[in-house]
Amino acid sequence: MFLVTKTLGTGNATLTGYIQEPSEEMYTLARKPAVLVCPGGAYLFTSDREAEPVALSYAARGFQAFVLRYSVKQEAHGCKPLAEASEAIGLMRANADAWYLDPDKIASVGFSAGGHLAAWVGLCGEHKPNAMILGYPAVELWRDELGAANNLLCRSLLGEHFTPDQAKALNLANHVTADSTPMFCWHTSEDVLVSSQAVLRFAQAYAQAGAAYELHVFQKGEHGLSLANYLTANGRKAMDDSMVEPWLAMSVQWLFRNWGAPLIVDKPYEALGAAKMLS
Secondary structure, three states: OEEEEEEEOOOOEEEEEEEOOOOHHHHHHOOEEEEEEEOOOOOOOOOHHHOHHHHHHHHOOOOEEEEEEOOOHHHHOOOHHHHHHHHHHHHHHHOOOOOOEEEEEEEEEEEOHHHHHHHHHHHHOOOOOOEEEEEOOOOOOOOOOOHHHHHHHHHHHHOOOOOHHHHHOOOHHHHOOOOOOOEEEEEEOOOOOOOHHHHHHHHHHHHHHOOOEEEEEEOOOOOOOOOOOHHHHOOOHHHOOOOOOOHHHHHHHHHHHHHOOOOOOOOOHHHHOHHHHHO
16 A cells, blocks of 8 residues: 555645555456545534545445545635545546556545535535535525634535525435435434534435435434444444444445446456466
């Protein structure tokens, strides 16, 4: 494995890739699918709990894994994170050979505000992923009845002075069409920071458009579960949830169902080159 780090946009964002090199012993996985992980953090920071631990968990399942540390706070004004996520995907495709990835099998993965970004680039980016995996995504940044309560994420992306129409344009359901990027989404009904009703409305937009999606709403669980196990729990029992933890394995199965599973052949060990390697 080797590490790559690239700066994006004006230099406030970085793309870090954990690249697994081909092996003669595992040649059927020489060119791997890839994930671009977008951590959450309300567009005010990028959460460590939703970054490398998630990327490396996908790496262990046969993916080239990348983490996007996008612009936050005032640096995010002008909706810079969208351009940075799109640039990151374009860069991954441009370096597909050098980074041993399949340019037609790239998934954006995001949580909370990062889930908004992962879906946003999937729906509106110049360079779109081939699939998106969303965990408790902030799919609605503006609702008329909330008024000023919408301002936190909107201010990060639009600056201090913006109109309701500009804010409503950030609501993801407004951009769903029949050919929208396929979506896998998971959420919990107890989440008090991201409304399960908003996530259901987003899924309904997919359903009404006839676009491909899969949605799982777990009954229990608070916001910010990440991997929902001890790796990202930070010592908090509420963040270690065995009922929610399977979401990652479920998302991998969903990707392979849509993209095709890794090649499995019925051949003797020697036919796969073992004799040559052991000689």
